[in-house]
Amino acid sequence: MRAVIQRVSSAKVAVAGRVVGQITGPGLLIFLGVGREDTQSDADWLVGRIVKLRVFESEPGRMDQSLLAVSGQALVISQFTLYGSLKKGNRPSFNRAALPEQAVPLYEYFVTQLSQALGIAVPTGEFGAHMNIDAQNDGPVTLVVDSQARDF
Template identity: 60%
Template sequence: MRAVVQRVSKASVSVEDKVKGEIGPGLLLFLGISQDDTGDEIEWLAQKVASLRVFEDEDGKMNRSVMDIDGGVLVISQFTLYGHLKKGTRPSFNRAGPPEKAIPLYERFIGTLSAKLGKFVPSGEFGAMMVIDAVNHGPVTLIIDTTQKDF
């Protein structure tokens, strides 16, 4: 699994002009699931996201997590995180997990993260054309890859 995490002041996702999910201060998380993912990665990734210390404390240092600030997390499925450009300029997405495998893992990740945060985690709609509005705060953007934990 691969995640791109952005610290935001607010974010929302809409499908067909209807808001599907929104948060105030917190994290916007784009989640890619590969064809090799098994679900064993979910617990580790959810804990990592919930514990990321990217919010400022009273001294202006990034020492607080989304849990510490009682922030939200908006999760968006993003198969293009597994796009690669080995040949030419048109990305290949053959490393991305097929929907029948990726959807259950995506939903399980959201449930696991929700349990860790102790609150509802809004999300986009898997496979839909989505419009994401976000106000980056910082900006702070991190990439987390469960196969390269030291990335």
């Protein structure tokens, strides 16, 4: 699993003009891609990493607080394009991304595990839909975490 994680002060996602997920206050906007090799253990590892990720500041310039420590929220957006490859030219190939029959259950499992770890419901976008995402980035702070390349 691959995640692009942004620290935000607020974020929302809309499908066909209707807001389907939203967070306010300190939080993380998580773009999540599921690869063909991914399993539930990848989701478990990624959830454990995200909730402990120290990207929130206790004082200016010192990122030492986790999502758990600040009682923050998370918004998860499915994004298969995180597995896009430009190895063979300018048109991305997505053959490393999991097919929907594998990706949907793992995506839902990830969201469930993240909700349990945070003790609150985690809003999401709509898998496979065209989404409009508005985010108020805080920092900006953006990280990429990959369960297959854990030293990324």
